[in-house]
Amino acid sequence: MKRIFHALLVLAVITACTGNPASETAGPQSASTNAPGCEWPKVNPDLSVEFKVELPDADKVAVDICGEIYSMSKDEDGLWTVTVDPQEPGFHYYFLIIDGKRVADPCSQHFYGCATMASGIDIPEAGCDFYLPDGNVPRGEVRRERYWSRVEDGARVCYVYVPAEYGQNPLKRYPVLYLQHGGGEDETGWIRQGKTDVIMDRLIAQGLAEPMLIVMEFGQSGGDFGKILLEETIPMIDSKFRTIADSRHRAMAGLSMGGGQSWSIGLKHPEVFANIGIFSSGMFGGVRYAPFDLETELPELLADPAAFNDNLDLFYISCGETDPRITHTQAAVETMREKGAEIHFSAFPGGHEWQPWRKSIHEFAQLVFKNN
Amino acid sequence: MKRIFHALLVLAVITACTGNPASETAGPQSASTNAPGCEWPKVNPDLSVEFKVELPDADKVAVDICGEIYSMSKDEDGLWTVTVDPQEPGFHYYFLIIDGKRVADPCSQHFYGCATMASGIDIPEAGCDFYLPDGNVPRGEVRRERYWSRVEDGARVCYVYVPAEYGQNPLKRYPVLYLQHGGGEDETGWIRQGKTDVIMDRLIAQGLAEPMLIVMEFGQSGGDFGKILLEETIPMIDSKFRTIADSRHRAMAGLSMGGGQSWSIGLKHPEVFANIGIFSSGMFGGVRYAPFDLETELPELLADPAAFNDNLDLFYISCGETDPRITHTQAAVETMREKGAEIHFSAFPGGHEWQPWRKSIHEFAQLVFKNN
Numbered sequence: 001m002k003r004i005f006h007a008l009l010v011l012a013v014i015t016a017c018t019g020n021p022a023s024e025t026a027g028p029q030s031a032s033t034n035a036p037g038c039e040w041p042k043v044n045p046d047l048s049v050e051f052k053v054e055l056p057d058a059d060k061v062a063v064d065i066c067g068e069i070y071s072m073s074k075d076e077d078g079l080w081t082v083t084v085d086p087q088e089p090g091f092h093y094y095f096l097i098i099d100g101k102r103v104a105d106p107c108s109q110h111f112y113g114c115a116t117m118a119s120g121i122d123i124p125e126a127g128c129d130f131y132l133p134d135g136n137v138p139r140g141e142v143r144r145e146r147y148w149s150r151v152e153d154g155a156r157v158c159y160v161y162v163p164a165e166y167g168q169n170p171l172k173r174y175p176v177l178y179l180q181h182g183g184g185e186d187e188t189g190w191i192r193q194g195k196t197d198v199i200m201d202r203l204i205a206q207g208l209a210e211p212m213l214i215v216m217e218f219g220q221s222g223g224d225f226g227k228i229l230l231e232e233t234i235p236m237i238d239s240k241f242r243t244i245a246d247s248r249h250r251a252m253a254g255l256s257m258g259g260g261q262s263w264s265i266g267l268k269h270p271e272v273f274a275n276i277g278i279f280s281s282g283m284f285g286g287v288r289y290a291p292f293d294l295e296t297e298l299p300e301l302l303a304d305p306a307a308f309n310d311n312l313d314l315f316y317i318s319c320g321e322t323d324p325r326i327t328h329t330q331a332a333v334e335t336m337r338e339k340g341a342e343i344h345f346s347a348f349p350g351g352h353e354w355q356p357w358r359k360s361i362h363e364f365a366q367l368v369f370k371n372n
Numbered sequence: 373m374k375r376i377f378h379a380l381l382v383l384a385v386i387t388a389c390t391g392n393p394a395s396e397t398a399g400p401q402s403a404s405t406n407a408p409g410c411e412w413p414k415v416n417p418d419l420s421v422e423f424k425v426e427l428p429d430a431d432k433v434a435v436d437i438c439g440e441i442y443s444m445s446k447d448e449d450g451l452w453t454v455t456v457d458p459q460e461p462g463f464h465y466y467f468l469i470i471d472g473k474r475v476a477d478p479c480s481q482h483f484y485g486c487a488t489m490a491s492g493i494d495i496p497e498a499g500c501d502f503y504l505p506d507g508n509v510p511r512g513e514v515r516r517e518r519y520w521s522r523v524e525d526g527a528r529v530c531y532v533y534v535p536a537e538y539g540q541n542p543l544k545r546y547p548v549l550y551l552q553h554g555g556g557e558d559e560t561g562w563i564r565q566g567k568t569d570v571i572m573d574r575l576i577a578q579g580l581a582e583p584m585l586i587v588m589e590f591g592q593s594g595g596d597f598g599k600i601l602l603e604e605t606i607p608m609i610d611s612k613f614r615t616i617a618d619s620r621h622r623a624m625a626g627l628s629m630g631g632g633q634s635w636s637i638g639l640k641h642p643e644v645f646a647n648i649g650i651f652s653s654g655m656f657g658g659v660r661y662a663p664f665d666l667e668t669e670l671p672e673l674l675a676d677p678a679a680f681n682d683n684l685d686l687f688y689i690s691c692g693e694t695d696p697r698i699t700h701t702q703a704a705v706e707t708m709r710e711k712g713a714e715i716h717f718s719a720f721p722g723g724h725e726w727q728p729w730r731k732s733i734h735e736f737a738q739l740v741f742k743n744n
Contacts, residue, residue, distance in 0.1 A: 098473055103476070
């Protein structure tokens with residue numbers, strides 16, 4: 001990619017949050033993710049969370065939030081209650097454990113995560129509104145597309161974010177980002193947990209991101225996913241939407257498992273994708289993963305760094321600062337850079353969580369499709 | 373409306389199911405509504421349902437299906453199990469009751485119903501495939517539309533079914549059906565539980581229904597819903613989509629509470645809607661409802677039956693044969709007919725349930741927008 005242009009791009013990126021201190025809240029607030037009519041869980045000003053549920057006949061109740069288990073105890077009204085430690089800002093899955101059974105809290109909206117229907121809680125971040133609804137920007141649509149997969153011999157569903165201007169420009173064609181969820185999640189995650197539609201509406205309205213289509217597929221189809229994406233999803237999207245059907249105007253990005261797929265499917269098909277985003281992937285090595293070996297993983301870079309870079313308009317990698325994957329990710333980025341790879345790397349506060357992923361798509365969207 | 377044309381229409385309608393006897397199944401089948409990887413609940417050939425869950429530490433477990441409570445008992449493997457009576461074909465909400473707490477089953481997909489996130493089970497109906505995916509028909513889209521409501525001063529979401537041909541006919545304009553969910557449900561119900569997109573794809577492909585847009589809104593906004601629909605939703609849809617923006621090409625229909633809204637909002641605004649569908653509404657009187665008084669409810673019919681009929685192209689009413697609402701609905705239909713109202717009335721097997729509603733939209737869609 002053109003270094004100078006890239007340098008300008010980096011300057012053009014706006015950071016997700018102002019970092020302003022928390023605005024004083026009038027004590028505990030019901031979470032924005034609660035079900036209608038439910039007062040608890042409540043987020044306290046210090047971001048600790050109070051849970052309170054009515055379970056008159058249960059013997060043992062606990063809250064499981066991000067894998068941390070907190071036992072609940074009965075208060076004077078006979079309600080089970082616990083206040084859990086201050087949480088990182090952003091979206092977290094949680095469950096109630098009722099006499100040993102982990103279930104979604106009826107007082108929360110439900111989200112597909114942890115490979116099941118989970119409750120979720122959104123912890124606000126001070127000075128951060130880039131993913132919150134704005135009454136004053138034109139809104140894109142999210143379209144639910146059903147199509148028949150010959151690979152699976154069954155019906156599949158994907159979601160497509162369509163920018164607000166799409167309908168007003170009947171002759172204009174658009175670049176496409178294929179954006180994948182993480183392990184144990186599905187094609188609804190980037191909209192429901194990630195707020196990608198809200199983030200894109202705001203960036204496009206501000207002129208900070210190119211209007212683009214964003215396709216969100218279900219990635220847990222085993223080894224077939226690459227085949228489905230390349231042979232069925234992309235042709236379907238290119239035939240149904242006004243796309244610019246070439247690699248420079250096509251991107252693949254994803255979080256965690258989806259980041260690994262952006263590498264194994266996206267980066268391995270430069271004739272299809274010239275823009276790659278890898279958010280919080282474990283593929284760079286670590287406790288649960290094989291060591292990252294450039295020789296095996298990216299021989300094309302070693303063979304011809306110039307050609308490797310020329311094939312890519314954007315090679316973006318990000319990770320949460322407290323994500324266990326950060327060390328190996330940074331090391332891999334360094335190794336690839338030493339061999340001449342041009343990489344845009346960012347670390348965001350937080351762990352293996354949605355807030356860094358919201359910030360990753362917010363930044364990636366400002367960088368991609370700019371030098372066409 | 374034109375009687376003769378209407379008579380022809382009635383002939384043109386195809387019934388939803390062949391009524392063929394059940395095809396022999398190889399014993400119990402995991403429900404189509406189960407979460408990925410979950411074997412139970414299983415539907416037996418006689419439509420009884422076997423539930424089996426692992427709850428080692430629970431003292432008391434039960435299944436609540438359609439309000440019927442079945443206690444579970446531990447089997448030899450220490451799993452809680454129960455086989456419930458044969459169920460009516462169609463979609464039913466259910467819950468697990470774990471030591472007194474009613475929660476959604478993690479082994480089911482979750483649906484918004486009964487005013488909470490519920491588990492659901494789809495019981496197949498022999499000879500009935502009008503709502504099952506067909507690999508050979510062009511598929512419409514469901515678009516998630518976010519817009520700002522001044523009435524509520526907040527963001528709202530509605531879903532819009534867009535027929536497959538919409539994108540191929542950039543100059544063609546389409547009629548619009550506003551289709552409302554029932555009490556305790558939301559704007560996702562007609563697609564997720566009702567399979568309206570699948571039903572419409574098949575009818576349109578067979579040439580049995582006019583290609584139309586179907587808008588599904590959230591109706592539980594108190595007294596404001598009529599104001600929001602008439603002053604905000606309809607203008608938004610007419611500006612964003614290629615609609616035919618007149619009463620003859622606009623319909624309102626709904627189930628249960630949504631049927632009452634089709635009466636109180638739709639039928640009361642003939643200048644906006646010339647097509648009305650009321651499915652399984654309690655508004656015609658009964659135990660939980662005030663008696664139906666034509667004088668109060670429909671003075672315009674008594675005042676001028678001819679004008680009343682001329683304002684409507686379709687006045688459709690349906691109810692489940694075993695729905696407690698059927699008696700009062702039939703009586704009200706008779707009363708209105710005696711006063712000269714032209715009404716298409718249908719009763720379908722089943723109670724206050726989704727299968728009659730799937731059959732109602734399947735029939736309504738074949739009758740509406742035909743004589744324009």
